[in-house]
Amino acid sequence: MYNHQEIEKKWQTHWKETSLYLTKEGKDRPKYYILDMFPYPSGAGLHVGHPKGYIATDILARMRNMQGYNVLHPMGFDAFGLPAENYAIKNKVNPKISVAESVAHFKSQLEILGFSYDWEREVNTTDPNYYKWTQWIFLKMWEKGLAFESSEPINWCPSCKTGLANEDLEDGKCERCGSEIEQKPMRQWVLKITDYADRLLNDLDKLIDWDDSIKEMQRNWIGRSEGTEAIFKIADTNEIVTVFTTRIDTIFGCTYLVVAPEHELVLNLKEKISNWAEAEKYIESLKNVPEMERTSASKEKTGVKLKGIKAINPFNNEEVEVFIADYVLNSYGTGAVMAVPAHDERDYEFAKKYGLRIKSVVSVDGKIPFEGKAAFTDDGTLFHSEDYDGLLSSDARKKMIDWLENNQLGTRKINYRLKDWVFSRQRYWGEPIPLVHCEHCGVVAIPETELPLKLPDVESYEPTGTGESPLAAISEWVNTKCPKCGGAAKRETNTMPQWAGSCWYYLRYIDPNNSKALVDTEKEKYWSPVDFYVGGAEHATRHLIYARFWHKFLFDIGVVSHDEPFTKLKNVGLIMGEDGRKMSKRWSNVVNPDDVVHKSGADAMRVYEMFMGPFEQACSWNTNGVIGARKFLEKILLFAEVNNYQANKKSISLLNKTIKKVTEDIEAFRLNTAVSAMMILANDISEYKIKESALPISKTDFLKFIQILAPFAPHLAEEIWEQSGNKESIFLSSWPEYDKALIKDDTINLIVQINGKLRATLEVAADISAEEAFALATQQENVKKWLENKEIVKRIFVPGKLLNIVIN
């Protein structure tokens, strides 16, 4: 009988004792770096969805190993950040302790699933020896001017009591706790990711082995927009205002200007604005409106005319009115737009509401679509545009930009939706930012030799909510000496966000104990880049953008040898609850892998999770499905007890086809069809076994089957391998090759169609000719019947496949 508990325990112990999974670095083998997104250990532990990706990568890693690669397949823990810290606060334990417990729990859960990780390379982002280098990278960025202090208003979560980056929001709410986000001006550290926007976008084209969905999400997130900046003078002043537009061709239709209420121009013109009181009141009223609400497209636009202010259109010198309005954002483009109500929906809506002039300048076939009803926003032919009349929009744009540039009144401009990365958190549980503030020298870096700057122990690690991190309360830590002048200085008390540590962890696995450099150059050159990276889609616009950004920076300063970190990327689809909803305590539909492993075994769970459906697709858990996988394994174990072999050609052929298919499917991550192919083979063997009490393939061939099963069900395969007299682990054996001669069929089922409808199938020699096939087919009763009194118009013969007879 299949005693999975005994078998799995036996082999897990054995593998550990023999250090089977230590990374090999033999010179004669090619390398393959296969990586999972490491988890942040929460107190709740794993549910069955988490290991899905790990199982798949484990299968690929095991096959690559058997194929003779040096495989790097590590695992670690991303333990800084809000999830760990909030859990610690809630349960009133020091995060240091709770994180250690969570890590141990996660590890034990992973261990019983039989993964082939090299645990000697384990990485933990909260280890000072690790975050030393996270801090080092930050200092390098600071040196290059990519990290800077800013006091712009940022997203503030009132519940987590910290500032957040744009990437940390979901529908305008805190991604961690769901609280409504406020805008709060505060001093913070920001990383200039926008400097890399164009490279982050353009290089996506190089990543041909990434899922398109992820690339698309990143493109949307970066949000490139090509347009023009044009300068409007403010009449009777020395002020100018620059607007950004993608439709410079419509500038003759500009009937007013809108600037964001926070725009500096507004304060500069304060004296000239005759209704300043009204404007000021409006600006004040917007301050209390959350960003989310203010930028909601469904909300009616509001605004106030700046009386006494006129802007001059650079093309026709026409004077137009200037508004402040909530629908223009100070943080995008120039914070000012030229309003063309005839050709922009937002401007149209605003103009209608406030009774402003609407002037059309683009037509199609001499007509203005939707005139008087809506804005016409497509390209067309220009009119009422002086020298540009009759030009197509696209041509007009080119000519107008040329004119602006020649007259120094504007320029071509690309804007990105991506914002700089707000990099500081007012929380305890993160990497300290290794800078000090000196009264004389300003901001000064801690010397490299003093890294890591360790996170001090603290009595109260709860967030203060004052805009200061809990670190600010430890005066003996805060008060220090300036490394430059030796005078009194204060340490930076903000910490890094949770995404910092995961930006470069894949490099640490390559060289996990290096204390002299981030990574050894030779080792980096050997293992980089990551060949295959697997994780959840929720990281598309967070971790995966940040890591690409840091990697490109490390490339620029010569630390790494490639400008992209991950060659191939696949998304793992979620496993939903049995009820079709997302697994959550709230719905009490969470399935614990420990229970499944205990009841049916790790191997059955591994096989089932791969079999459920396409890897990238979300899928509902089905308890009976695990039982199906288990039955398949039981069947195979029964084969191992048979000592009688009567090799037959059909089964040998099927075995070879299965080896081919499983190999190719693992490579392409079609793991569901790989399992199904093995089930088909097992069914074939089983049928024969029941009839003849023998296996239809030789013992050697049967063991080949066990070898291709091994990555999926490592414990059972290892057990059968040993029982068959092998002394060395199955994972030290070579991956079986299929025999090309044996997968060719002598006979085929020829499909006979009449007018494309199936009328007969004939078992014939695979190399049958068109003539022979036709002769044979027309002898069939069911074919004759259909051909009676009909004229044959055409015969279509696909060798080895089908014959289609076309009749009238």
Next chain:
RNA sequence: GCCGCGAUGGCGGAACUGGUAGACGCGCUGGACUUAAAAUCCAGUUGUAGCGAUACAGUGCGAGUUCGAUUCUCGCUCGCGGCACCA
């Protein structure tokens, strides 16, 4: 609104570069074994008609291309995901 992805039995899903639709698994029905149940094994399982051979219909809907369409083209519907007053 824009962009991307998807829709196949009772369910999860399979189908190579256009060539037998429904592999494999779950479930269900009937049978064997059993005092009985569970487990196991055998047979069946897209729908309609027929004892049957077989025929017709059938891959979200409507057209089209083709000897032949789940697959390609055009137009929709619905679902999922991303972005969104981004000028």
